[in-house]
Amino acid sequence: MWLVILLGIGWLVHYAMLKRRITAYKGSIAHLEVRLREMEIQRDGPRQKAHSNLNQVVESVHCPEEIELLKLLRELQSILTAALDSLANKQSSSAESRYIGDAAISVNHAADAYLLLRDRGRVDASKLFIRPMVDVVISATAVTKQRGFLFRKEYTELLNVQKTYDKSPDNEARANKYLKQLKQRFQQEPGYPIECKQITARDAAEVAGLLPAYRTAYRIYCEFTHSAVRAVRGYLDNATDPIDTSMVIWAVGVMLNHLRAHTAARIPDLTPFDKRIQEAQSAMLLAWGHNVPEAPNKC
Numbered sequence: 001m002w003l004v005i006l007l008g009i010g011w012l013v014h015y016a017m018l019k020r021r022i023t024a025y026k027g028s029i030a031h032l033e034v035r036l037r038e039m040e041i042q043r044d045g046p047r048q049k050a051h052s053n054l055n056q057v058v059e060s061v062h063c064p065e066e067i068e069l070l071k072l073l074r075e076l077q078s079i080l081t082a083a084l085d086s087l088a089n090k091q092s093s094s095a096e097s098r099y100i101g102d103a104a105i106s107v108n109h110a111a112d113a114y115l116l117l118r119d120r121g122r123v124d125a126s127k128l129f130i131r132p133m134v135d136v137v138i139s140a141t142a143v144t145k146q147r148g149f150l151f152r153k154e155y156t157e158l159l160n161v162q163k164t165y166d167k168s169p170d171n172e173a174r175a176n177k178y179l180k181q182l183k184q185r186f187q188q189e190p191g192y193p194i195e196c197k198q199i200t201a202r203d204a205a206e207v208a209g210l211l212p213a214y215r216t217a218y219r220i221y222c223e224f225t226h227s228a229v230r231a232v233r234g235y236l237d238n239a240t241d242p243i244d245t246s247m248v249i250w251a252v253g254v255m256l257n258h259l260r261a262h263t264a265a266r267i268p269d270l271t272p273f274d275k276r277i278q279e280a281q282s283a284m285l286l287a288w289g290h291n292v293p294e295a296p297n298k299c
Contacts, residue, residue: 062121069249073249073252076252077112086265095185095186100140100259103140103143107133107137110130110248111133113129131222133248138218151193155179242287249280250284
């Protein structure tokens, strides 16, 4: 009898303790939920504020002319993105056509990153994307102007890759095998000229008819890429800040031209942009001391 009573008392005590723990647990969960909601408010508040103030940031960093250029670039880059999307699942008509598509993707990526940084006032960082775009535009233009240049470019890249490996019979055999496959791939196009001859950036510019751009813009922006002393110390900023965005507009415009001429990309009528593109390109040419063409350069 006493045993039953003791067991009953023990059970009641255990039940009371368990109920207290459950109540405390629910209270902790409720407190945690409240704290999480507070954290979400704190987290989303600055984010929403940052988005709402983005235009103010751009306006405070850039002059009105630069703001207009960035607006133009943003529109053109959207067109370039859509043009590249239209090439999805389409076969290229030639090795050159495929390369133009790849080159346009590269310029599109760089222009996208440039805009992202420029919009946030990161002018110094944005400059690092200009030289790669100039390089790609020169190479792409050379590829369109001289059949066989693309093979020489890939051959040169193979030689450069070989420099990263130790000289050994095995590595030499792998390189020869790749070169043989490279030749076979290009020879699938009847009459394709195969010439195992190295090229330089200057060679590409000469074939492309862009030696002035190579001697000025390419070399200047190379200094940012390679951390030249006068670039790092800001000595080139006054000369390049006003022209940076025009350089990117030029690169995007050239690639839109190449896509239209050498691929099946769908590109809308760019006549509404002609005047603004011409103004940007004229400013770029004047900055580097080149003559400005009288006729508008239509995309």
